Amino acid sequence: MDTGLSRRGLFGVGAVAASVLAGVTPASAATGTSRMTLRWWGNNSWEIVLPGVTILIDPWLTRFKTGTYTPAGADPRTPLTVNRALIDGYLDRGFLRAKHILVTHGHYDHLTDVPYLAKRTGATVIGTETHLSLMAALGTPEDQLAIASGGEDLTFDGYAVRVLRSLHSAVGARAQVPFPGSRPLSRRDRPRVIADLVEGGTLAYAVSGGGASVLNFGGSNYVESELAGLRPDVLLLPVGGAKVTQYVPRLLRVLGNPRYVAATHWDDFDLPLGQAHDPNGGLEVLRKAVAAASPASEFVVLDHLGSFTP
Numbered sequence: 001m002d003t004g005l006s007r008r009g010l011f012g013v014g015a016v017a018a019s020v021l022a023g024v025t026p027a028s029a030a031t032g033t034s035r036m037t038l039r040w041w042g043n044n045s046w047e048i049v050l051p052g053v054t055i056l057i058d059p060w061l062t063r064f065k066t067g068t069y070t071p072a073g074a075d076p077r078t079p080l081t082v083n084r085a086l087i088d089g090y091l092d093r094g095f096l097r098a099k100h101i102l103v104t105h106g107h108y109d110h111l112t113d114v115p116y117l118a119k120r121t122g123a124t125v126i127g128t129e130t131h132l133s134l135m136a137a138l139g140t141p142e143d144q145l146a147i148a149s150g151g152e153d154l155t156f157d158g159y160a161v162r163v164l165r166s167l168h169s170a171v172g173a174r175a176q177v178p179f180p181g182s183r184p185l186s187r188r189d190r191p192r193v194i195a196d197l198v199e200g201g202t203l204a205y206a207v208s209g210g211g212a213s214v215l216n217f218g219g220s221n222y223v224e225s226e227l228a229g230l231r232p233d234v235l236l237l238p239v240g241g242a243k244v245t246q247y248v249p250r251l252l253r254v255l256g257n258p259r260y261v262a263a264t265h266w267d268d269f270d271l272p273l274g275q276a277h278d279p280n281g282g283l284e285v286l287r288k289a290v291a292a293a294s295p296a297s298e299f300v301v302l303d304h305l306g307s308f309t310p
């Protein structure tokens with residue numbers, strides 16, 4: 001479905017955005033020939049709309065304040081909250097009605113809203129044992145959970161999901177994973193604060209259907225050997241990756257230089273949905289890296305709820 005909200009979907013039509021993001025995909029590129037539409041909900045939240053089916057990746061609309069972009073960093077004792085009214089409002093308007101929800105990792109900015117969305121939609125949720133343990137403890141109906149470890153190649157009616165072993169962003173002097181850890185599926189104590197949502201392994205997802213394919217990473221890292229032979233039309237690529245050797249060129253090379261590279265996980269998620277703001281210039285760094293490594297790829301930057309069709 002379409003609404004007025006998605007009409008301003010692509011940055012580049014507004015003067016401010018254009019001046020900040022010279023060289024981004026012009027609005028005319030928003031309508032390709034496939035029957036796949038990609039809508040961005042901020043952070044790494046993506047809605048993949050195919051004929052007859054909707055798939056969500058890391059849907060997180062609540063976006064509570066944590067202090068992530070302050071010098072002190074995120075407060076690990078920040079309580080987990082879900083803005084049900086916000087989510088209900090979009091569901092009532094026909095958005096987010098997913099058959100599948102794909103979880104890349106356990107952190108709060110990826111997983112917090114998934115249990116509620118799963119309950120509301122009846123979607124099957126894919127994640128690692130740790131992700132499923134966290135989501136079950138947060139009230140996700142257990143008969144909707146599907147465990148994955150990476151390597152699964154799954155075919156459904158009209159679309160396919162390939163689950164890939166992947167890696168989380170490496171940050172700080174030690175190039176470490178924030179809130180690391182795992183937990184068994186049998187553990188059911190309820191996560192209360194953001195530090196309780198441990199990473200629990202990281203997966204990436206390739207989704208094909210409607211005559212197009214899209215590959216998403218929820219963190220700024222990857223396992224190169226997992227990606228050999230993949231040729232996605234669209235790569236959803238997080239900003240960052242400074243600690244990862246040749247983060248952008250190595251990835252674009254192994255993927256055969258995808259036609260579209262859309263930025264993800266670039267906005268300050270302490271700000272509410274509807275306020276897409278780049279806190280530290282990561283978008284421009286990514287744009288330049290993509291242009292240098294793969295000049296023929298179109299770099300796409302969407303506004304919140306913006307969409308495009310490859």
Ligand SMILES: [Zn+2]
Nearest residue numbers: 105107168219
């Ligand atoms: Zn994370």
